[in-house]
Amino acid sequence: MNFKTQIGVELLSAFDEGDLVQVDKLFSENKRNVLEISQTEHWNWLHKNLLGFDPNKPPKQSIEYLIEKGVPINAQDCYGMTPLHYAMRATNAEAALVLLRAGANPNIPNQDNVIPLSMIGGMPKRLDVLQLMLDKGGNVHHHTGKNETDILATLKKYCGDDEEIKPVIALMEKYA
Template sequence: MAKQNKNQTFEERYQELYEKDFDLQATAANREEDLSLLKKLFFEEKKLDILEKTPKEKWNWLHRCNLLSAAPLSVVQFYIDHGVEVNAQDMYGMTPLHYAMRSKNVDGAIALLNAGAAPNIPNRDGLIPLSMIGYIREHLDVLELMLKNGGDVHYEYQNEGSVLERYKPRGDETRNIAIYDMMLKYS
């Protein structure tokens, strides 16, 4: 009985916090693809500013929706359609495209690229979204779109060679052949 009361208390406390925390509501709406709640929070009740960035990290809503896991395409497109900056860099130099690639969000990356996201913006460590293609190596459509959008296969990363050189198959390795061959076409 005490455990049930504790759980009930936790759930009640969470609900109380959730009702007061509009950022938490938007984050849950991102994950749950609840566009009606996002519209309500940003436009109807104006509880949040869709163009605002977090004070410390400088994350906009396109950064935040792919921060921990891949956001549904409709959520990424919602933020793009409402003018959230696709090439904004956070305190780490990461763009929304970096986060989409890191979370393996193929559809989100394509939407960002179609909206003008640049594949060559380096983060503070010099990593560009194009060099992250290995996260989703089976999705050559994303690579091709990055290359068509000016992806620089000759970009040098931390004295480790160019993106093209880093994806050059070594010995019997076959996993990067398709990536390397496509990059060669654009080199």
């Protein structure tokens, strides 16, 4: 593993632990830039930190740190994914809330026309995330992927009897 990669791994580990003192030290001592973007994937540090599938990592203070440093929250990678897409995929509700409060757009489509709002089914009990997405203009009528129906209609059709999804549908209907 080359030096740059090794420092990147150490940075991601420190972010996962919420050790921002170590993060600052690694950035300053190793000539890594908090605003750098990977050449191939076009990932910024928000993307990189949210690529995993642990709903508790990174903690919200790591996401807040990156936002405070000016890392773009609505940047799209080579797949059209924003940090909010990755937070939703990982079911990291706290990261999603931090991103949304900072201005993340819940309607940016990725290469498959999937918007972060449409990923709420992964954490249906987190109505606070859904509420904030809707308050930020989340479009319940967006047609995801190649679906002939919008997000709300799809949830009603395929999950309408699911007790966990019923509150999601009810909240979305208020914004329909």
